[in-house]
Amino acid sequence: MSTPLIHIEHIARTYEMGGETVHALRDVSLDIHPNEYVALMGPSGSGKSTLMNILGCLDTPSSGVYTFKGLDVNEMTDDDLAEIRNKEIGFVFQTFNLLPRATALKNIELPLIYSGVSSEERKERAIKALEDVGLGDRMLHRPNELSGGQRQRVAAARALVTKPSIILADEPTGNLDTKTGIEIMKLFQDLWSKGNTVILVTHEEDIARHARRIIRIRDGKVESDTINPNPVTKFELP
């Protein structure tokens, strides 16, 4: 097997909340390899969001080891983490999290601005990313001029434009109707089949069934970590 992209070993995350210590993650160990399609599942309060924040380098574990591409994340400064997020991780959020005042194109250019890409190349790559998600004709629309599915596709294009190692999607269909949800899942399927690594965070079985590997989290621990025997490959309306 190839070297893992993500390697975590006995990580825990605690918060201080009103004098009480909350154990969001107790003892989690797992490896994720390139071109895996993983679903992180669990009810709310299970710690899956905390795990996702740590995997996405938005947060660091209180204890344990996290290496990303062999680099020790615990040793990193805020700016190092920002760089990892910028270059290696593409986020897709439940609420899209697009900048409301910027056009679709500008939203997609943003991560490239932070990685210092020249403005011509930026524009070129952003247009390409938009075309790849089928929104080549919506470049100058602002988020409020787009449908939910279109917004999520813009968000996906923004996540992809830096050619990250991982796509990290947090309840990507949570704010979408069934039909557009299926469209988005099809998009992830395509991305995975093109060689991307995709991590889905969800509490819906239907969504998780698209992934090839399902990790269930409960009470801050890994409850099960199994290969999905029959992943969904057909994208049809029920």
Add this chain to the structure above:
Amino acid sequence: MNILESIIQALQSIRANTLRTVLTLLSISIGIFAIIGAGTAVNTLEGSFNSQLVAMGQNTFMIKRTSSIQIGNSWRKYRNRKDITYQQAKEFKYQMEGISLVSLHNETDGYTAKRGNFSTDPKVTLIGADENFFIVKNFVIETGRAFGLTEVTSSIPVVIIGNDLVVQLFNGENPLGQYITLKNQKFQVIGTLKTQGSMFGRSLDAQAVIPLTVFSRYHSDEWTSSIEITTKAYSKEQLAQAVDESIGVMRSLRNLKPWEDNTFEVETNESVSSQFASFSNYLQVFGLGSGLISLLAAGVGIMNIMLVSVKERTKEIGIRKAIGAKRSWILFQFIIEAITLCQLGGLIGIFFGVLAGQGLGSLISTEAAIPINWVIFSIVICTLMGLAFGSYPAWKAASLDPIEALRYE
């Protein structure tokens, strides 16, 4: 990092909150306006003043009861001074005749000259003068003649009038030999003055010159009964000596003891311009002071609006951080935004300050001088303000935790 990108973002966020932003900008504009306005006013007045000084002639100096330019509390110093009487002035003239040409005069404002159905605006300056006045003061006779010693000593009611009176009373007729009325007294016109234009917005052609004896008898009142003495040294070399001599003569005429201060002012071109310089410094310091105070208030406003903006855009900051914006980028973005805000306010202030200066310039009919040094100073100040008052909000924005910020609604 891209400055242009940040400025565009700053302008966008300003446009998103136009009213709030404009109100904050206003206080910056007022501060800069005060600084630029005072600067423009000083430059303009200085230009006008200096060109008039050159016209006054180099070897002359004046002796007056009070100074021409009074600042602050100087009136206290002058309040108890006795007038320079006609007798004193005549004696002074007699004693100084050896080394200089002396002219005595007195003047009062706000007269209306009449002739039949014609009358002038009530802006005529009535000057009572002796026979040397025209030479010493560079008053050039255009037509007719000046009055002489006999007419002064015998109090003959003759008048030499400025161009405004010629135009307003005679309507193309020849004024020489005609009579005009000034405050119920008839005067025969014996000459007209060459046009002089205006100084500090006042026409120098609305003047009527009559013999000092006539003026003293009928037209002086308690404010204007002190004689002004203008002395013209015969040569530049004799000027210093003439000034010294005249101070000695004047002190003895006013019976001053050696330890007492002069009870009169001696004004040379240099002393007048240094007085003017101190006056313009006052104006500049005042403009600068009030401007800076207003800018301080504006700075607090800027900080406030930036803090509100950071709060409102918490989510946006979270998104930016999540997709890889480093602390420095967020810091930079908000500082640039604060500076852009300040510069915008500053530019508006500069624009209106210069405009006000131009207005003043046209009011006193001189060319307004834009104070480039003050404009540059204002731009620098605005940048520093943005930096000073934008830093804390920007630091706050940069220090936000990305997870908390993303969750913010």
